[in-house]
Amino acid sequence: MATWLVTGANRGIGLELCRQIAARGDTVIGTARDPGAAAALRETGARVEALDVTDPASIDALGARLRGEPLDGLINNAGIGSFGGGVADLTAEHLARYFGVNASAPILVVRALLPSLRAGAGKKIAHVTSLMGSIADNGSGGAYGYRASKAALNMLNASLALELRREGFTCLVLNPGWVKTDMGGPGAPTLVDASVRGLLAVIDRSGPDVSGRFFNHDGRALPW
Ligand SMILES: NC(=O)c1ccc[n+]([C@@H]2O[C@H](COP(=O)([O-])OP(=O)(O)OC[C@H]3O[C@@H](n4cnc5c(N)ncnc54)[C@H](OP(=O)(O)O)[C@@H]3O)[C@@H](O)[C@H]2O)c1
Incomplete structure (x- = not known):
């Protein structure tokens, strides 16, 4: 039985991740x-x-609270997203908030939990990023803070994967799709349970050979 930690787990994708992980008999924090x-x-x-x-x-x-408790996997899911406004509407506070929550926080959570992750057998780290963080896929612009903070998260994971690969870690950035949650809104085409089933399947089947990669919830490799 593996032990997982999921951030931002009180609603949306994080809540469903916990539901599905617990339902299969694993321990989830x-x-x-x-x-x-x-x-x-x-x-x-x-x-x-x-x-x-x-x-x-x-x-x-x-x-500090988890020190001494092995963790098999970490899923950095907590995030913020709103998409309006052009460059003239940007503020330093807005950009700092997006980079803080969506990019800095996930890597600082890894740093804090690394002793527990090193003690676990699973050695899986997944970050819930977004296709909106893909520079290659950006055909519509806007969402400056959101897009740039998710692109930064993707880069942070690339370095993390290289640093931790020799220890057997698998570090992934995963796009959940456009999902019907508070963030995705009622018009989103993907139901949260289907997205999460896909995300967990990708995490489960991925090993160190694909560490650092960017995958869709259906397993498709995504462009940077
Ligand atoms: N939904 C989509 O279509 C979609 C698409 C692409 C990527 N994503 C990504 O998927 C992840 C989850 O999104 P979601 O749709 O489930 O969003 P959501 O329903 O808005 O939930 C966001 C979660 O993040 C938590 N969070 C936000 N700021 C936090 C903070 N400062 N500290 C701790 N937790 C914080 C929220 O907690 P509170 O309740 O306390 O605010 C909540 O649990 C995000 O990283 C998002 O960027 C979502």
Whole structure:
């Protein structure tokens, strides 16, 4: 039985990741900014831990609480996304917020949990990125903060994969599709359970030979 940790697990894709991981009999730790308001997460059978990914002290405290507990896999899922506005609307605060949550936080979570991940047998690290972080696929522009922060996450993972490959880690960036969640909105074509089934299948079958790669939830390799 493997042990997983999923960030941003109180709703959306993170909640469904915990539900499906628990349903197959693995142990799952789901993080939430407000554990007291994470009833749906608790109902999945997940253990709930507090984490605000914008607060480095909160990230380090999570690492300290888990010290000595092996983790087989980490899924960095917490993220923010809204897509409007042109270059004239950008502010330093907006860009810093996007880079903070979507790029800096996932790699700082890896740093904090690395002792637990090294102690686990699974050695899987997956980040939920977005096709909107693909420079090659950007045909419509906009979403400056979101697109750039996900592209940065993809690059951070590329270096992480190279650094950790000799230890047997598999580090992936995964696009969940356009998913019907609070972020994706009611018009999204992909249901959350189908997206998550795909994401978990990709994580399960991927090994160190594909570490650093960018995959769609259906297993397709995506362009940078
Ligand atoms: N839905 C889509 O169509 C789509 C497409 C491509 C990529 N993605 C990516 O998939 C991931 C999950 O998206 P989703 O659709 O499930 O979004 P969602 O329904 O908006 O959920 C986002 C999750 O991230 C958490 N989060 C946000 N800021 C946080 C912070 N500072 N600290 C801790 N947790 C924080 C939220 O917690 P709170 O409840 O506390 O805010 C929530 O649990 C994101 O990385 C997103 O970029 C989604």
